[in-house]
Each structure stands twice: as structure tokens, then as C-alpha cells.
Amino acid sequence: MINTIYIEREIADHPRVRQICENFSDAVTIICERYGEVFNPKAQNFRLQKRRPALILARKHGGTVLKTPEGYGIGGNHNYYFSHMLNCIYDCRYCFLQGMYRSAHYVLFVNYEDFETAIVSKISEANGETIWxxxxxxxxxLALEPVTGFVDHMLPLFARHPNAFIELRTKSTQVRSLLRTKPLPNCVVAFSFTPKEISAALENGVPSVEKRIDAMVRLQRRGWRLGLRFDPMIYHEHYQAHYRRLFADLFQRLDSESLHSVTLGTFRLPVPYHRNILRLYPDEPLFATTLEPSNGMVSYKPPIRDEMIAFCEEELQRYVTPDICFSCSTL
Ligand code: SF4
Known part of the structure; x- marks a missing residue:
């Protein structure tokens, strides 16, 4: 899967780097000074690189933990996000990452301890209040967890800080290490879904809806708290029938009473990302006429947006109480 690994010189001897390289013993390794040399140059084509992405192992200097944009969250007052990786092994046509980055290579920041330090510092600033x-x-x-071991490394921190909640958002079925671990009440494993017709058409490489439901069922039986994320929701002619069936399939197998949260959000992209993605996929119907720019974002026209949210909220009320449902309009 990975044929080339770029390694920043300053972390070349990091034990985590050595361990990861052992997993890809056939890969060519190339030393670089800073990951940006490989990741940021302008003359790159995300679409071409996505066919054969390299892995870049780097150190994150500052900015490990950041405040989420206004309106992003699931009911908490203190919300932060962090990314131990940039980019994804899957290839969803609607993914904002392809409009945000010039490169499709995967960057993995191996200084997990600096993420821990920053998280602990935000927890102390919250003075005992719940923080997400x-x-x-x-x-x-979770998709690259067998290679990175990041979640495995971080969960003990959250076990020591019960007022700090972590959301792991995924479309993968890489739940083996979670199944081996004692469930944490302050960890929510949130699975993203679109109806299977949309997934088959737009989510390249993503495990099927059925396989993701299987993974959720196993986690729920083990005692993990789960979330459902319908974000982005994709408009199409038969969206009502398709989302209705998706909800029915999910709630037929999941225990809705122990679900932590459900979020909804219609497809949207910041204007510059939309422009970049259009250059990559000029003929993609997803980016065609139903979208319009407003307040720096490109999204469905308000009547479509409102209709989709209202329809899905109403459908979901058949299975879950409104207090665990959230709508998201930021990225
Ligand atoms: S799974 Fe998420 S991060 Fe990965 S390509 Fe799809 S939308 Fe992007």
C-alpha cells in the first residue's frame, strides 16, 4: 500500500518511526528536512497522487490542539480538535481535504507526547468543566490505527481525565484495538454514513455500510459509546427513500437507547476548497447546479438544505430522542 516513506531528519531515529518503517519493509525511505517540502509545493495534483500516496513521518511543531470553528460540537461548551494525521486512506468525492491540501500524501505526526501535553493543558484550563x-x-x-497506534496511545490519558471527552470519527472497521480495551465512558466512537447507493458511488475504498454496522454492533456489545454522523448528507433524487432505509438498517441492529449522539449536516464546502475540487473533477455531478455560494461556503440552496434536515430529523425521531440530535453547519 505504501511504496515511499519520507522522514523528517530530526525524527529519523524516533522509536515510533523505526517501528512504522518495519511495517513497510519494502518501501523506499527518503530523508527530508521538513514535511512541507514534500507536502506543500504548488505543482502537485491531488487526484494523481491519490493513486499512489506516500507516507510522510513528521514532527508537529505547535498548534497540536486547536479550538473548533464556532457551531462545531455536540452540546459542549469547550470544544477542541486535533489531527495526528493529514489526509485519509479513503477517497470520498465530497471530502474537503482534497480542496484544502495540494498533496494527497499521508502525513503522520509521530510526537504523540506533544499532543498529550497540549490536551492536558486544555483540560486544566477548563477547570473541571466538561471539555470535548x-x-x-x-x-x-481509526482507518490507519493498526499502523499508527495513536488511539491506543491516547486512551489512557482520557481514562485519567473523566471530564474530558474524545470523539473518534471514522468510516473504517478498524476496531480491533478498541475491542481489546476496556470501554471508556468519555470516548465516543462516531461512525459516518451515507446511504449505500451514495457510498458505492462516492466513497472509494470505504468499507460497506453493512460492514460498518457490524463493527458498531461489536463495539456496542463490548460497551463502547457510539455516535452516528450523517454529515455530509448528499442530496439526490431518491434521498428520502435512501436515508429512510439507511436509518431503518442502522436502528434495526443498534441499541438506540445507548447511543451517545447523532449529528446531521448537509454537504458544504468553503468557496476556495470547492474551486480547487472543481478543477480536479470538473465533470462530477455532485458539484453541479444544486449548489450555490453564500457567506464563504458553497452549499445546497436553502430550500433543499432545509427540506433535507427537516426530513431526516423527523425520520430520526422514530428511533432517538431529539436531545441527542445535533445539526452542524460549519466545517
Ligand atoms: S473518510 Fe472522511 S476523511 Fe476520509 S476521504 Fe472520506 S470524507 Fe475524507
Whole structure:
């Protein structure tokens, strides 16, 4: 899967780097000074690189934990996010990462301890109040877990700080290490879904809806708290029938009473990301006429947006109480 690994010189001897390289013993390794040399140059094509991405192992200097944009969250007052990785092994056509980054290479920051220090500092600033940390903002939280071991490394920190909550957002079925671990009441494993027709058309490489439900069922039986994320919701002619069936399939197998939260959000992108993605996929119907720019974002026209949210909220009320449902309009 990974044929080339770039390694920043200053972390070349880091034990985590050595361990990761052992997993890819056939890969060519190339030393660089800073990951930006490989990741940031302008003359790159995300779409071409996505066919054969390299792994870049780097150190994150500052900015490890950041405040979430206004309106992002699931009911908490203190909300932060962090990304131990940039980019994702999957290839969803609607993914904002392809408009945000010039490169499709995966960057993994190996200085996990600096993430821990920053998280602990935010926890102390919260003075005992509940504080949320969202992982998987610039990547999928679990998809590369067998290689990174990041979640495995971080969970003991959250076990020591019960007022700090972590959301792991994923479309993967990489739940083996969670199944081996004692469930934490302050960890929410949040799975993202679109109906299977949309997933098949737009979510390249993502495990099927059925396999993700299987993974959720196993986690729920083990005692993990789960979330459902319908964000982005994708408008299409039969969206009502497709989302209705998706909800029915999920709630037929999941215990809705022990679900932590459900979030909804219609497809949207910041204007510059939309422009970049259009250059990559000029013929993609997803980016065609139903979208319009407003307040720096490109999204569905208000009647479509409102209709979708109202329809899905009403459908969800058949299965869950409104107090665990949240709508999100920021990225
Ligand atoms: S799973 Fe999420 S992060 Fe990965 S490509 Fe799809 S939308 Fe992007």
C-alpha cells in the first residue's frame, strides 16, 4: 500500500518511526528536512497522487490542539480538535481535504507526547468543566490505527481525565484495538454514513455500510459509546427513500437507547476548497447546479438544505430522542 516513506531528519531515529518503517519493509525511505517540502509545493495534483500516496513521518511543531470553528460540537461548551494525521486512506468525492491540501500524501505526526501535553493543558484550563476533543478532523480517526497506534496511545490519558471527552470519527472497521480495551465512558466512537447507493458511488475504498454496522454492533456489545454522523448528507433524487432505509438498517441492529449522539449536516464546502475540487473533477455531478455560494461556503440552496434536515430529523425521531440530535453547519 505504501511504496515511499519520507522522514523528517530530526525524527529519523524516533522509536515510533523505526517501528512504522518495519511495517513497510519494502518501501523506499527518503530523508527530508521538513514535511512541507514534500507536502506543500504548488505543482502537485491531488487526484494523481491519490493513486499512489506516500507516507510522510513528521514532527508537529505547535498548534497540536486547536479550538473548533464556532457551531462545531455536540452540546459542549469547550470544544477542541486535533489531527495526528493529514489526509485519509479513503477517497470520498465530497471530502474537503482534497480542496484544502495540494498533496494527497499521508502525513503522520509521530510526537504523540506533544499532543498529550497540549490536551492536558486544555483540560486544566477548563477547570473541571466538561471539555470535548474531536479527533479525525483532517483524517479518519481509526482507518490507519493498526499502523499508527495513536488511539491506543491516547486512551489512557482520557481514562485519567473523566471530564474530558474524545470523539473518534471514522468510516473504517478498524476496531480491533478498541475491542481489546476496556470501554471508556468519555470516548465516543462516531461512525459516518451515507446511504449505500451514495457510498458505492462516492466513497472509494470505504468499507460497506453493512460492514460498518457490524463493527458498531461489536463495539456496542463490548460497551463502547457510539455516535452516528450523517454529515455530509448528499442530496439526490431518491434521498428520502435512501436515508429512510439507511436509518431503518442502522436502528434495526443498534441499541438506540445507548447511543451517545447523532449529528446531521448537509454537504458544504468553503468557496476556495470547492474551486480547487472543481478543477480536479470538473465533470462530477455532485458539484453541479444544486449548489450555490453564500457567506464563504458553497452549499445546497436553502430550500433543499432545509427540506433535507427537516426530513431526516423527523425520520430520526422514530428511533432517538431529539436531545441527542445535533445539526452542524460549519466545517
Ligand atoms: S473518510 Fe472522511 S476523511 Fe476520509 S476521504 Fe472520506 S470524507 Fe475524507
Amino acid at each position: 476533543f474531536f479527533s479525525g478532523y483532517d483524517c479518519d480517526s
